[in-house]
Amino acid sequence: MNFLTRATLSAFFALALASAPRSQAQEPTPAAPPQANDFYSLQQQAAAGDAQAQFALANLYFRGRSVAQDYTQALVWYRHSADQGFAPAQNQLGAMYEHGYGVQVDPARAATYYRPAADQGYALAQYNLASLLEHGRGVRRDYRQSFDWYRKAADQNYPDAEQEVGYFYQCGFVGSRDYAQAIAWYRRAASHGNSNAENQLGYMAEEGWGQPQDYVEALSWFYKAADHGNDDAQENIGYMFQHGTGVQIDYRKAMSWFYKAAGQGNSNAENQLGWMYQFGQGMQPDFGKALSWYRLAADQGNKNGIDNLQALTDILQDQGDSAWDFANRSANDAAIAQAQRRERIQDLNRRINELDADAAQQDNLADQLEHSGKKNDALGKIFNAIGTISAVQYRQQAQKYRAEAGNLRDQLAQTEYQSQFSAIVPVP
Secondary structure: OOOOOOOOOOOOOHHHHOOOOOOOOOOOOOOOOOOOOOHHHHHHHHHOOOHHHHHHHHHHHHHOOOOOOOHHHHHHHHHHHHHOOOHHHHHHHHHHHHHOOOOOOOHHHHHHHHHHHHHOOOHHHHHHHHHHHHHOOOOOOOHHHHHHHHHHHHOOOOHHHHHHHHHHHHHOOOOOOOHHHHHHHHHHHHHOOOHHHHHHHHHHHHHOOOOOOOHHHHHHHHHHHHHOOOHHHHHHHHHHHHHOOOOOOOHHHHHHHHHHHHOOOOHHHHHHHHHHHHHOOOOOOOHHHHHHHHHHHHHOOOHHHHHHHHHHHHHHHHOOHHHHHHHHHHOOOHHHHHHHHHHHHHHHHHHHHHHHHHHHHHHHHHHHHHOOOOOOOHHHHHHHHHHHHHHHHHHHHHHHHHHHHHHHHHHHHHHHHHHHHOOOOOOO
16 A cells, blocks of 8 residues: 655656646746757857847757757757747756756756746746755755745646645645645645545545545545556555455456556565465465566665565575575566566666766866866976876767667667567556
8 A cells, every 4th residue: 555655756768848837837847849849940049149049049959859868958058048048948946956967867967957847937937946945955954945935836727746745744844734734735636636645645545644544545546546547546455455444345447457457567566466376365375477577666765565575585595405496487467577677678778878977977077188278388288298198088079978878779669669668568
């Protein structure tokens, strides 16, 4: 069973940041850019100093649309736009520094970009700044300031912020717990399509927080969130059928919902699938599949998955090498293979981002040496020569990192193709 044990991570995905947020009153909203295939026209407008065109051009580089993906160029044009005070570009730079797209992860620097955009009333930047303040990433943790920024974004009908305001009331981060206020804000966020809020409403109904305990209402909210693709809600539904919470125990339905959630990388669902296979809930025990699902959950840092993996490992190894070897060879499940590919895709993306950031850092060091003041005296010539040699070394290292990233991109493309080809897996 899963509910939000902490606030949702800040909205960072650049594809979302590049477009108008879901807020109904979001200002400023980037003007529609020229046609995507009119890349050169967009370049001319950006070079002429049009902040919105600069932002749109940066988006193309970030996404790899109409041009090869290039975070370095994206950063250049986002900075040009941000330097003119264009809030979406300021917010996007913050997101890139917070999550390490083409740069070293630097939440403190991210905050310096989020804040001016937030001060302009840009709801997404207000939300992102609030998230940093809530978690103490790059800034001192400050629940009061965090709540104030969430509330500013929520007042613009930004659904994720509305949900966070509800969460603050639920947890009592800025005062006493107030379940009535939490429910009111969750309902408001849910009315704007926020599935996390729908999931929270289901959990509060199930627990009887701020209202009489009502499993029927809980399941209704979970179903709504699940229909919107919320993996936590899918896992919650599976948990209710697994344990007979307000419904008859139905292991087949439980497993079906766990598979849906696990298909989105939900580690709690992966752990529950491991448990069902280990103890034969609705089927014969299968230690091979149990181990595989526990490993997937453990790889994501899931505490229960880690503990269950260790416990089952100890049991099998105590039975001898043959039992352990057989369990490790026996798993044959299309959903497990798909989950393993998804995990590899995440790892490849992480490594590519790190290499891109390392390459950019090496280029920056080379730029600093190449553009430092030149001296014509004898000693200056010696230092200039040393600097030139060092700059070349930095450039070579940057090329090495980019070559490694290119090889990983090839692996990523192949893995993504395999994942797409095998996207539909049978659900028990």
